[in-house]
Amino acid sequence: MPKASPIQTPDAAPPLPATYEAALSELEQLVGQLESGQMPLDLLLSGYQRGAALLAFCRDKLKAVEDQIKVLDGGQLKPWNGA
Numbered sequence: 001m002p003k004a005s006p007i008q009t010p011d012a013a014p015p016l017p018a019t020y021e022a023a024l025s026e027l028e029q030l031v032g033q034l035e036s037g038q039m040p041l042d043l044l045l046s047g048y049q050r051g052a053a054l055l056a057f058c059r060d061k062l063k064a065v066e067d068q069i070k071v072l073d074g075g076q077l078k079p080w081n082g083a
Contacts, residue, residue, distance in 0.1 A: 013053065033047065
């Protein structure tokens with residue numbers, strides 16, 4: 001029975017961006033690459049993993065802002081009317 005080749009993982013994942021906007025921009029670019037169908041198969045998994053990390057980062061930032069708004073509004077998140 002042939003031996004399965006070990007899965008290669010990078011030594012360290014690239015650091016997450018410093019801001020929500022930078023993470024969102026990188027995520028949008030990555031999604032475009034993934035959707036284009038032009039990304040080599042060996043990079044698809046790492047691209048997906050990076051995208052998942054960026055998505056979690058963005059969600060955490062948005063949750064933190066939402067929590068701050070709740071504090072400022074006395075514990076109630078009020079609907080936004082866009083005005």
